[in-house]
Amino acid sequence: MVHIEVDHVGHRYGQGPLSRQVLDDINADLVEQRIGVVGHNGSGKSTFVRMLNALLIPSQGRIRVNGLDTAASAAKVRKLAGFLFTDPDTQIIMPTVAEDVAFGLRKSGLSKPEISARVDELLAHFGLSGHRDHPAHLLSGGQKQLLALASVLITSPQLIIMDEPTTLLDLRNAKMIGRVIRELPQTVVLATHHLYLLEDFDRVLVFDSGHLVADAAPAEALAHYRKLMDA
Numbered sequence: 001m002v003h004i005e006v007d008h009v010g011h012r013y014g015q016g017p018l019s020r021q022v023l024d025d026i027n028a029d030l031v032e033q034r035i036g037v038v039g040h041n042g043s044g045k046s047t048f049v050r051m052l053n054a055l056l057i058p059s060q061g062r063i064r065v066n067g068l069d070t071a072a073s074a075a076k077v078r079k080l081a082g083f084l085f086t087d088p089d090t091q092i093i094m095p096t097v098a099e100d101v102a103f104g105l106r107k108s109g110l111s112k113p114e115i116s117a118r119v120d121e122l123l124a125h126f127g128l129s130g131h132r133d134h135p136a137h138l139l140s141g142g143q144k145q146l147l148a149l150a151s152v153l154i155t156s157p158q159l160i161i162m163d164e165p166t167t168l169l170d171l172r173n174a175k176m177i178g179r180v181i182r183e184l185p186q187t188v189v190l191a192t193h194h195l196y197l198l199e200d201f202d203r204v205l206v207f208d209s210g211h212l213v214a215d216a217a218p219a220e221a222l223a224h225y226r227k228l229m230d231a
């Protein structure tokens with residue numbers, strides 16, 4: 001189980017007169033397996049989730065993941081927390097599908113056959129075995145997102161943070177990624193505008209203009225969010 005402590009966290013982008021406070025006094029103690037993050041465009045979701053694996057260090061307050069302060073122990077936090085971006089093209093870095101999945105294990109000390117076996121296992125799990133030696137850029141949008149997820153999972157992170165991973169996908173692929181997310185044994189933090197993905201989550205955080213305005217089970221939190229959007 002992963003424990004995320006969010007303690008009086010705020011964030012300001014930039015300095016001087018053009019700087020902007022985009023998150024303000026966020027507090028949460030997160031131990032659930034599936035945590036959703038919703039909010040209007042620009043409400044601070046991406047800023048918040050990027051802080052959970054130390055991609056971004058809060059300018060106020062602190063975040064601890066399993067007791068590790070993201071500011072003081074960024075490298076250790078990134079080892080235990082994988083991050084899936086909205087656009088898989090920004091995440092796919094190697095020419096072929098298998099090479100891309102293997103990339104995360106290049107410094108693992110595992111032998112080539114061991115890495116290859118692990119890659120094959122993940123590709124089979126995500127239905128990508130037939131594309132093993134194909135150029136990664138030729139995959140469909142949904143397949144690319146699955147590849148990006150496989151490339152994150154290869155290092156067995158305990159926590160997977162996803163920033164709108166279904167936004168660029170059609171409904172079929174978005175639902176498929178939703179199914180895959182549901183089956184992940186890891187702790188998942190998912191920021192999304194696709195609210196149906198969160199219906200069976202354990203907890204949902206609602207952001208509004210940089211404030212955490214609701215923090216509850218999905219039915220209550222999503223009802224709060226829908227009301228905000230109607231106002």
Ligand SMILES: Nc1ncnc2c1ncn2[C@@H]1O[C@H](COP(=O)(O)OP(=O)(O)OP(=O)(O)O)[C@@H](O)[C@H]1O
Binds near residue numbers: 048
């Ligand atoms: N690097 C940056 N420099 C300056 N301002 C930024 C930067 N990144 C984000 N912002 C601003 O911070 C605010 C929050 O942005 P953020 O991306 O966290 O929101 P979001 O809820 O994820 O939005 P969306 O749903 O549109 O992805 C926005 O006003 C945005 O313009």
